[in-house]
Amino acid sequence: MITSPVIDPRRLRHVVGAFPSGVTAVAAMIDGEPTGMSASSFTSVSLEPALVSICVAHTSTTWSLLRTAPRLGVSILSAAQESAGRQLGRRGADRFAGLDWRATTDGAVLLDGASGWLDTSIEQQIQAGDHDIVVLAVHDLGRSRRPSARFPRQPVPPPGGLSGCGPGFTVHLDPRREGQP
Numbered sequence: 001m002i003t004s005p006v007i008d009p010r011r012l013r014h015v016v017g018a019f020p021s022g023v024t025a026v027a028a029m030i031d032g033e034p035t036g037m038s039a040s041s042f043t044s045v046s047l048e049p050a051l052v053s054i055c056v057a058h059t060s061t062t063w064s065l066l067r068t069a070p071r072l073g074v075s076i077l078s079a080a081q082e083s084a085g086r087q088l089g090r091r092g093a094d095r096f097a098g099l100d101w102r103a104t105t106d107g108a109v110l111l112d113g114a115s116g117w118l119d120t121s122i123e124q125q126i127q128a129g130d131h132d133i134v135v136l137a138v139h140d141l142g143r144s145r146r147p148s149a150r151f152p153r154q155p156v157p158p159p160g161g162l163s164g165c166g167p168g169f170t171v172h173l174d175p176r177r178e179g180q181p
């Protein structure tokens with residue numbers, strides 16, 4: 001059993017946000033429609049066998065669809081695709097509107113113009129707090145020369161921003177990232 005002190009989730013998000021991340025689009029064809037979500041929790045796990053992972057919130061309705069797909073496309077978004085990264089995380093929006101994408105024969109959906117792409121399937125799903133760690137087996141992959149998007153999770157605290165969350169830090173929430181891991 002995991003026992004840990006109670007940490008304010010906003011403070012955790014703020015501090016972890018000091019570690020910059022990119023953003024991926026995780027997507028597949030579901031009932032004939034491209035279906036996907038942004039995931040900045042993407043990381044490499046293993047070289048042999050080739051495994052990567054994402055962390056997915058238990059509240060994600062899109063994940064409940066994606067987890068049924070035989071293959072998942074993971075597109076590592078390029079710097080020119082930062083707005084696509086936000087669009088693919090927006091609830092109630094047509095997430096693929098205006099985006100160029102392609103589907104593999106197994107139904108993985110990949111965005112055109114990405115910095116890199118991986119054709120994956122779910123290998124393992126591990127419950128961890130309010131998220132699942134999803135380990136993905138890599139079946140195929142490629143990389144372009146486009147620089148990748150960078151998503152600092154929180155802005156850098158301004159000099160003298162000292163209130164709120166402990167020594168030396170103020171929480172400055174970016175409203176676009178409310179509810180994100």
Ligand SMILES: Cc1cc2nc3c(=O)[nH]c(=O)nc-3n(C[C@H](O)[C@H](O)[C@H](O)COP(=O)(O)O)c2cc1C
Nearest residue numbers: 037038039040041055056057060061062063086089
């Ligand atoms: C830049 C960005 C990164 C995100 N990263 C993650 C992530 O790593 N894991 C996750 O569960 N949700 C992440 N989200 C949120 C999902 O993309 C999506 O908004 C969320 O799952 C709610 O929508 P849904 O109910 O349709 O799944 C991210 C959103 C944005 C905009």
